[in-house]
Amino acid sequence: MxxxxxxxxxxxxxxxxxLRRAKRKALIPYITAGDPHPDHTAALMxxxxxxxxxxxxxxxxxxxxxxxxxxxxxxxxxxxxxxxSLKRVLAIVAQFREQDAHTPVVLMGYLNPVETLGLEAFATxxxxxxxDGVLLVDLAVEEAAEVAPxxxxxxxxxxFLLAPTTTPARIALIARExxxxxxxxxxxxxxxxxxxxxxxxxxxxxxxRRHTELPVxxxxxxxxxxxxxxxxxxxxGVIVGSALVATIAAGAARPETLPAKLIEQLRPxxxxxxxxxx
Amino acid sequence: MNDQNxxxxxxxxxxxxxxxxxxxxxxPLRRLEEAYLKLKDDPAFRAELEKDLKHYVxxxxxxxxxxxxxAKWGGAQIYLKREDLNHTGAHKINNTVGQALLAKYLGxxxxxxxxxxxxxxxxxxxxxxxxxxxxxxxxxxxxxxRQSPNVYRMKLLGAxxxxxxxGTRTLKDALNEALRDWVTNVDDTFYIIGTVAGPHPYPMLVxxxxxxxxxxxxxxxxxxxxxxxDALVACVGGGSNAIGLFHPFLADEAVKMYxxxxxxxxxxxxxxAAPLSAGRPGVLHGNRTYVMADENGQILGTHxxxxxxxxxxxxxxxxxxxxxxxxxxVAVTDDQAxxxxxxxxxxxxxxxxxxxxxxxxxxxxxxxxxxxxAAIVVNLSGRGDKDIFTVAKLDGISLA
Numbered sequence: 001m002x003x004x005x006x007x008x009x010x011x012x013x014x015x016x017x018x019l020r021r022a023k024r025k026a027l028i029p030y031i032t033a034g035d036p037h038p039d040h041t042a043a044l045m046x047x048x049x050x051x052x053x054x055x056x057x058x059x060x061x062x063x064x065x066x067x068x069x070x071x072x073x074x075x076x077x078x079x080x081x082x083x084x085s086l087k088r089v090l091a092i093v094a095q096f097r098e099q100d101a102h103t104p105v106v107l108m109g110y111l112n113p114v115e116t117l118g119l120e121a122f123a124t125x126x127x128x129x130x131x132d133g134v135l136l137v138d139l140a141v142e143e144a145a146e147v148a149p150x151x152x153x154x155x156x157x158x159x160f161l162l163a164p165t166t167t168p169a170r171i172a173l174i175a176r177e178x179x180x181x182x183x184x185x186x187x188x189x190x191x192x193x194x195x196x197x198x199x200x201x202x203x204x205x206x207x208x209r210r211h212t213e214l215p216v217x218x219x220x221x222x223x224x225x226x227x228x229x230x231x232x233x234x235x236x237g238v239i240v241g242s243a244l245v246a247t248i249a250a251g252a253a254r255p256e257t258l259p260a261k262l263i264e265q266l267r268p269x270x271x272x273x274x275x276x277x278x
Numbered sequence: 279m280n281d282q283n284x285x286x287x288x289x290x291x292x293x294x295x296x297x298x299x300x301x302x303x304x305x306p307l308r309r310l311e312e313a314y315l316k317l318k319d320d321p322a323f324r325a326e327l328e329k330d331l332k333h334y335v336x337x338x339x340x341x342x343x344x345x346x347x348x349a350k351w352g353g354a355q356i357y358l359k360r361e362d363l364n365h366t367g368a369h370k371i372n373n374t375v376g377q378a379l380l381a382k383y384l385g386x387x388x389x390x391x392x393x394x395x396x397x398x399x400x401x402x403x404x405x406x407x408x409x410x411x412x413x414x415x416x417x418x419x420x421x422x423x424r425q426s427p428n429v430y431r432m433k434l435l436g437a438x439x440x441x442x443x444x445g446t447r448t449l450k451d452a453l454n455e456a457l458r459d460w461v462t463n464v465d466d467t468f469y470i471i472g473t474v475a476g477p478h479p480y481p482m483l484v485x486x487x488x489x490x491x492x493x494x495x496x497x498x499x500x501x502x503x504x505x506x507x508d509a510l511v512a513c514v515g516g517g518s519n520a521i522g523l524f525h526p527f528l529a530d531e532a533v534k535m536y537x538x539x540x541x542x543x544x545x546x547x548x549x550x551a552a553p554l555s556a557g558r559p560g561v562l563h564g565n566r567t568y569v570m571a572d573e574n575g576q577i578l579g580t581h582x583x584x585x586x587x588x589x590x591x592x593x594x595x596x597x598x599x600x601x602x603x604x605x606x607x608v609a610v611t612d613d614q615a616x617x618x619x620x621x622x623x624x625x626x627x628x629x630x631x632x633x634x635x636x637x638x639x640x641x642x643x644x645x646x647x648x649x650x651x652a653a654i655v656v657n658l659s660g661r662g663d664k665d666i667f668t669v670a671k672l673d674g675i676s677l678a
Contacts, residue, residue, distance in 0.1 A: 062575075062576065063445060063576040063577040064445065064450060064451075064454055064562060064563070064577050065454070066299075066300070066453075066454040066457045066458065066563070066564075067299075067300035067302075067457075067458075067461065068458075069458070070444070073444050073445075074444075077444070077445070080576060085574040086574060086575065087574070110561075111298060111561045112560045112561045112562065112569070112571060112575040112576075112577070113574055113575035113576065114575070115560065115561065115575065116560065116571065116573070116574060116575030117574075117575070137300050138298040138299055138300060138561065138564070139298065140297055140298065140299065140301065140304050142288060142296075142297065142304075143296050143297065143298055160301070161300060161301040161302075162301060163300070163301040163302035163304075163305075164302070165301075165302050165303075165304070165305040165306060165464065166301055166304070166305065167305055170304065170305065174301075185300075185301065185302060188302055188461060188462055188463075188464055188465075189302075189461060189462040190458045190461060190462065193462065
């Protein structure tokens with residue numbers, strides 16, 4: 001086992017391959033970095049791992065999160081009000097890595113803060129902090145020709161979204177550029193939307209798998225054990241975001257209580273996924 | 279190089295433009311582009327659009343020689359392109375009539391729009407009423423309060439006005455919310471973007487629908503003074519009225535062009551909405567363009583006396599024209615715009631929109647720099663009826 005802090009270049013692939021061999025489903029929770037305050041985020045990340053997270057998607061707050069629903073919009077506003085910049089997010093990841101050299105961390109956010117820091121500077125600093133992958137929501141694969149190679153050159157995985165509207169030709173295009181895993185957006189809508197049709201998702205995933213051997217995670221609309229079970233049956237793993245962020249919002253006034261609350265919320269989802277395995 | 283050949287096949291204007299949206303919208307945008315490219319030269323579509331522009335919008339709008347204003351300023355000849363005389367009172371209807379026709383041809387039953395001052399919202403609600411389509415308009419909560427007459431107009435027209443409570447509660451947040459609606463209801467909904475921003479193909483198609491303004495000016499200039507104008511002046515928020523006037527002249531190197539941004543309380547104050555004058559390239563609302571952002575890449579709130587210019591981004595084609603040096607972008611303060619508002623009203627009997635008053639204010643400066651026989655065309659993009667409450671308040675007068 002590689003224990004070099006922040007120096008593991010294939011953390012995502014290694015963890016997901018391990019899960020595949022064990023016939024287990026991946027659980028990838030999302031929280032917005034800096035919500036409710038950047039001082040608390042590393043502790044929340046450790047709590048997620050303790051509850052059974054296989055990897056963490058860490059949201060980089062942005063002033064104009066156009067693909068996010070109200071829950072994550074408000075999380076971004078709280079995080080920005082608490083002074084969370086992209087640099088601070090990288091410092092949070094470095095802090096997390098002091099105690100956890102194993103769990104992959106994927107930054108999820110929008111392009112403008114990354115470009116403002118500078119692509120090369122971001123890639124180098126993110127890798128040094130212990131980031132493993134990057135998902136830029138508003139960076140479509142057609143516009144990624146400049147960005148993706150720089151992230152890959154620094155040893156970061158480029159995670160891309162797939163959606164119900166993605167055509168077979170685009171799936172092929174995206175699969176060629178992507179590494180780590182693919183994030184399938186389960187529905188037409190924003191994060192935190194309510195409805196998810198497992199049969200529709202299953203049909204689309206079958207199509208996706210004709211084009212790629214990358215693991216496919218499903219997010220948007222996974223909020224509890226029941227939805228995780230439904231999605232876990234057909235996907236390689238689930239991403240849970242808005243449901244956790246809502247818990248953080250409700251407890252923001254008492255951040256010291258949040259780790260226990262997140263563990264309590266995530267554990268049943270872990271158990272539901274484990275009940276599906278081999 | 280011919281500046282008129284942009285955007286390229288991927289929606290780029292040099293390094294600007296493109297399609298920076300979440301994956302869900304990529305295919306709907308591609309389909310919209312495909313449909314538009316097919317329809318724009320379709321004789322039936324063209325005929326219907328031209329009929330609507332003539333009989334519903336009231337085109338062509340006059341090119342008015344503002345002789346009293348010219349005499350008062352003592353400089354170049356001032357001509358006003360009277361977009362304020364269009365149905366619904368601004369250039370915005372040129373675009374909404376065109377996009378509504380696209381919606382109809384695509385079989386969409388629901389229209390959504392974002393609006394700042396409410397002009398684009400009214401223009402969208404208007405065409406939706408006429409076609410019998412459901413219409414939802416997103417408007418920042420702050421703007422809903424500032425622009426209550428337009429909110430009522432939209433409701434009279436049958437539109438639902440949704441106040442947006444996120445972010446700065448202004449136009450940029452309304453745009454975010456409209457994109458979220460579209461991503462959710464993409465099957466039956468057509469999103470009518472009100473300016474030349476947003477992801478490809480919007481900057482191209484909104485420009486094309488507004489370019490009727492510049493085409494008319496070419497013909498009217500020949501008729502009025504027998505040659506092309508020496509200078510064109512238009513205000514720039516997102517930049518749709520400006521690009522509509524400029525675009526048909528881009529290849530005419532002798533025609534100088536000036537885009538006038540909202541200087542607010544002055545560029546040095548930071549309280550403005552002038553990304554081309556004081557911002558830097560970034561990515562916002564689906565395209566790469568000049569934006570106003572802080573040192574961490576977060577988009578800044580803006581300030582302008584005019585809600586229609588109160589936007590931290592700008593159409594990507596303007597960014598490209600700035601870098602090329604083809605158009606000169608300048609800024610005019612709230613006070614200068616307000617003075618121009620009063621001056622035009624008193625001297626010519628035309629109450630301009632506060633947005634358009636920015637262009638008038640810069641034309642005053644320019645008129646004195648150019649020879650007396652030079653011809654300046656100012657795009658009077660909208661009428662000021664909507665602004666009388668704002669102006670009265672600034673003058674300490676209560677209309678209630």
